[in-house]
Structure formats: structure tokens, C-alpha cells
Amino acid sequence: MKEKDPEFFIQGVLKNNRRIIAKTITLIESSLARDKKVSFEIVKKILPYSGKSIRLGITGIPGVGKSTFIENLGLLLANSGHKVAVLAVDPTSRKSGGSILGDKTRMEKLAAHENTFIRPSPAGKTLGGVAAKTREAMLVCEAAGYDTILVETVGVGQSETKVSTMVDFFLVLLIAGAGDELQGIKKGILEIADALAINKADNDNIDKANKAKKIYEMALHFLSSSSSSWNPPVVTCSSILENGTENVWKTVIKHNKLMKRTGEFDHKRKEQAVEWMWNLVDDGLKKKFMETSIVKKEIPKISKQVKQGLISPSAAAEELLSYFNYKNILIGT
Ligand SMILES: Nc1nc2c(ncn2[C@@H]2O[C@H](COP(=O)(O)OP(=O)(O)OP(=O)(O)O)[C@@H](O)[C@H]2O)c(=O)[nH]1
Ligand SMILES: [Mg+2]
Known part of the structure; x- marks a missing residue:
């Protein structure tokens, strides 16, 4: 097969051709x-x-309202002239393949807007695989002229930690529960958050959301923040009310x-780039390691011995x- 011409993709991206932007991301994934080279x-x-x-x-955990939030905020921004790209990192195929479709339908209005580009992640890929390409996909969207990149990641597993190292602002969405606010939330997530937003603060849920806000404010008080000049605030929002997410954007x-x-903005971006390089080195080394024939052969045997407690x-x-x-590494065996 003929090698793909990089210029075709580059020009398409720079001209904001959404079809070519999508093709470029597919190629990057x-x-x-031979695709990697291009x-x-x-x-x-x-x-x-x-x-x-x-x-x-x-x-945020499944069902907290991430997609609805993104549609609400995305529309608010797109309607005011921003160009918004949405990338979804969904490493698990939690919903037996239904999750992409579900998200797409939920972001219907946003997807139809001329100022937006929405890219759901392929289901069923490994975390490393999907998140590893999200950073590059983000760069593609920026080159295509999108000034706001929204990355949705489900708050289970490790995807959120990876995503937090590629964004400028990491938002944790929460919902008010019945007094068990801090349950099910990993302390680690609160530590990397730049803000917490209690979503679904609408209708008869407003009081509960305000109570939750106080509880989280207390919880954050005991954690050290990653920046000396910014204390992560707790806000409430609603993704079903028009402009219900505006205060989050103001934050x-x-x-x-x-x-x-x-x-700190510049400094963080530079640090993130170096961290990303190491991420890729880690991934690359692990891949090479797993591909080494003797390692491949020994892994099942040694894993079994570890399980049986025969070796530490x-x-x-x-x-x-x-x-x-x-x-x-050199000969790539
Ligand atoms: N009342 C109310 N309902 C909301 C709000 N935001 C989302 N919902 C509802 O909550 C449900 C889940 O919303 P999603 O946006 O799909 O949640 P998600 O976090 O993207 O879920 P996953 O992609 O499965 O992780 C939907 O039925 C939404 O209509 C809100 O602000 N207020
Ligand atoms: Mg979603």
C-alpha cells in the first residue's frame, strides 16, 4: 500500500477540515x-x-454528569465564539460498547455546532493506548484552531491521573449524596483537582449540593494544594440548566x-512535556520487554510461582x- 502523505493531513488540519482532523487522529491512534512514521x-x-x-x-464517577456538563459548557463557549474540541478517554468498555454511542447522543447539540469537534475514544483499548494518543490528538485539535480542549475521563482506574498530567485545569465533578460524601472518592483525586464542582445542583437538589459543597471544602482544607497561589475551590453547578456551568468556566x-x-502556566506545560516523554519511554521499554522472547516464555511460569508463594x-x-x-533493546529480540 502506498504510504500516506503527511502534507495531506497537515494541510487539512491547519484548514480546520473536520473530516481530515478525524482521519489524522485515527492515523495517530x-x-x-508505517502509520507511526507518518x-x-x-x-x-x-x-x-x-x-x-x-x-x-x-x-468523575460514571453517571456524575460529565458528558452532560461538557455539552452544557461546550455550547456556552461555542455560542460565544470559542472553538471547542472534546476528547473522551474511556479505557474501559464498561457499557458493552454502548458508551461511545451514548455519549454521542448526549452531546448531540454540541456535535452539530459548527464551532466544535467531538472525538469519542475507541472502546476496548488499553489505558496506555488511548491516553497515550490523547495528548497528540489534543495537539492536532489546537493546530486546527480549537482554543478550548475538553477531555472527559471516567474517574475510575488510572486514566484520570494520566489526563491530569496533560491539562492546564483538572476538574473533578461530584454529586451530592446522603451524608456519605467522601465515600468512594479517592483522596488522590482530590489532591490533583484544581476545582471540585458539585453537579446536579438544580430543582430539589440544591440544598443537598450546598451541604456537599461545605463538606468538600472542609476536606480540601486538610489537603495541601499543588500550587502555592491557588486554593482549589468547591463550586456547585447544573448541566441541565442553560448556562448552569458558567461559574465553573469563570473559575x-x-x-x-x-x-x-x-x-506557573508555562512552567507546568514544560514539566508536562518532559513527563510525557518519560511516559512514552516507560511504555516503550515495557513493550520491548514484553516482546522479548525469553521474557514472554518465562512470564507465565514465574507469575505462577509468585502466585503460589514459591518466590517473592x-x-x-x-x-x-x-x-x-x-x-x-539494541537488537530488539
Ligand atoms: N438533574 C440533573 N441531571 C443531570 C445533570 N447532569 C447530568 N444529569 C443526568 O445524569 C445522567 C448521567 O449523565 P452523563 O452526562 O451521561 O454522565 P457521565 O458522567 O458522562 O457518565 P459516564 O459517561 O457513563 O461516565 C443523565 O441521565 C443526565 O441527564 C444535572 O446537572 N442535573
Ligand atoms: Mg459520559
């Missing part, structure tokens, strides 16, 4: 060696056009302005690593 070229060329956006990560903008003034995990790791040395 491909694990075929996508590497594309990412290199679009890099100078990227970076000029606000990257907002949104997480994002306030944070953005402050971070730019203190220099550390001894097992030591043994596996001993099969993998730098010669393996």
Missing part, C-alpha cells in the same frame, strides 16, 4: 509501523501551531489568568529483568 512527521510539523488553548480535564479563566501571571515478587522481577538487558 494506529499502531502500524504520524510522527505530522505531529512534528503541527507542533509549532499547537499549544494556544486552554486544556480542561473533566473527571477556569480566573485560574488561567493567575497561572499565567505567576509563570521482588525475586521474580529481578529474574525477569535479568533476561532483558541492553543488548535486547
